[in-house]
Amino acid sequence: MVPHLVTALTGPINELEQRILDSMPAIERWFRLEWMEHTPPFYTSVDIRNAGFKLAPVDTNLYPGGWNNLTTEMLPLAVQAAMAAIEKICPEARNLLIIPENHTRNTFYLANVVQLQRIFNMAGLNVRVGSISPEVKKPTTIELPNGDSVTLEPVVRTKRRLGLKDFDPCTILLNNDLSAGAPGILEDIHEQYLLPPLHAGWTVRRKSNHFKAYEEVSKRFGKMLGIDPWLIHPLFTHCEDLDFAEGVGIDRLQASVDGLLTKVRRKYKEYGINEKPFAIVKANNGTYGMGIMTVRDAKELEDLGRRARNKMAVVKEGQPVHDVIVQEGVLTMERVHEAVAEPVVYMMDRYVVGGFYRMHAERGTDENLNAPGASYVPLAFEHSTHLPQPGARPGVSAPNRFYMYGVLGRLAMLAASYELEATNPDAEVYE
Known part of the structure; x- marks a missing residue:
């Protein structure tokens, strides 16, 4: 079952899809x-928003x-993508540890x-789950x-390796975004593959670095396709040295929001778009839909209530x-039920898998959806995302829409x- 999309589609997305x-080649x-x-x-997942006049990863x-x-x-x-990914990294892999x-x-x-x-089990690996939580002191089912059931086992660290009692993995898959920092137990592992690497965690990673890289990608892709990269790229800036709890730096944040909204208004005017621009202010690192607010006018930041400030702090x-x-x-102009x-597009290695x-x-259409109360409807790829239907009209065929989402996911x-x-x-740094 492919979810029925109710989309307020206006011209540019149909043109972009076409x-x-x-x-495609x-x-x-x-x-x-x-x-x-x-x-x-x-592995990667990408949240995409379809405004009807632009489409962008956020x-x-x-x-x-x-x-x-x-x-x-x-x-x-x-499973096929997992096989390809593991073969590239450690072809002789036998044991995989998920943290x-x-x-x-x-x-x-x-x-x-x-x-x-x-x-990963179906990809031909012995897979066990090892917890670095201090609460897990013995195997816990x-x-x-x-x-279903899952057994969490305490991770055991030797001088150069990480594993479980009687389980020595060649590859360690982190499903922990390291928001609280990279624990020492994961550092200085020399003889095993740690995926993703520690510098992909939120201790190091910044969204502004990601979107700077995405801006470069969208410009090159836009040039190849002959389109304005803005149609696939959300404009952004970033603001440092803030303290929401104490109200420090809010004036600078206000100036950043105002500057960004001015640029967006200019774009809306260029494309004849009658929507009200808005900005999303979010923590430059971290996830789980926390530390996010929608701002429709920079003046809103002048009298942020304590509750709103604490939520952002x-x-x-x-x-x-x-x-x-x-x-x-x-x-987002998509509607389901x-x-x-x-x-949200999921990829493993370089492949879109679902x-x-x-x-x-x-x-609302201008709010963050990654919040308590969200629910999920699978995108059942009745046809692979790599098998669009070239003859179908834009906006009509689900595989075509999903192919387009897959392209945006892969760009991100x-x-x-x-x-x-x-x-x-x-x-290595080359001078």
């Missing part, structure tokens, strides 16, 4: 050449959870861990509501927010690849 479909060749030069992140996650929200139809694609987030009792999250375990694991990205807000929705719609009945993944190369502490 341009992407007509350029050139696009696939372009990606092939890029992947010869750059290594894709091990968040890229390098430690994606939510694998349990994908359908069983996508399993073969994910999950520390919130061990969140059964929705653990269902995602079980799905990852299943994918947790039953999940869907009938800390993110996951209680980390304080001093640095934010101010991003052009992209409306009459709720506002946005597609996705879902995140929907929220209580949120390529930007993440550029970003990780630029921030790699072990990269």
Whole structure:
């Protein structure tokens, strides 16, 4: 079942979709050449917003959870992609250790861990789950509501290796975004593959670096397609040295928001768009939909209430927010079951393997949907995202729409690849 999309489609997206479909051979060749030069992140999920007049990724996650929200139809694609990814990194791999987030009792999250375990098991690996949480002192089996169960075991560190009692993995897959910092137990591992690398974690990673890389990618892609890169790129800036709790730096943030909204208004005027521009202010690192607000006018920041300031002051694991990205807000005109929705595309290695719609009945078209109360409808790829239907009219065929989303997802993944190369502490520097 492919979810029925109710989309307020206006001209430019149809034109963009047509341009992407007509350029499919050139696009696939372009990606092939890029992947010869750059290594894709091990796995990635990308949140995409479709405004009807522009289409853009707004968040890229390098430690994606939510694998349990994908359908069983996508399993073969994910297994093939997992095989390709592992073969490239460690062809003789036998054992894989998954290190999950520390919130061990969140059964929705653990269902995602079980799905990852299943994918890599079917790719031909012995897979176990090792926790770095101080709460897990012995093997602990947790039953999940869907009938599955997962066993968490305490991680054991020797001088140069990481594993479990009687389990020595060649590859360690992190499904923990390191929001609270990289624990020492994961550092200085010399004889095993740690995926993704530590510098992909939120201790080091900044959204502004990612979108700077994405801006470069979108310009090059736009040039190849002959389109304005703004149609696929959210404008952004960032603001540092803030203290929301004390109200420090709010005037600078206000100036940043005002400057960005002025640029967006100019673009809206150029394209004859009658919507009201808005900005999304979010913590420059971190995830889980925390530390985010929608600003429709910079004046709103003058009298931010204490509750709003406190909401912005800390993110996951209680980390304080001093640095934010101010991003052009992209409306979402998708509807699933009459709720506002946005597609999330999942990739492993360089392949699109599936996705879902995140929907929220209580949120508006200009609000963050990654919030309590969100629900998920799988994007069942009845046809592979790589098999669009070139003859179909734009906006009519689901496979065509999903192919377009897959292209945008891969552009964001390529930007993440550029970003990780630029921030790699072990990269050789050539003078």
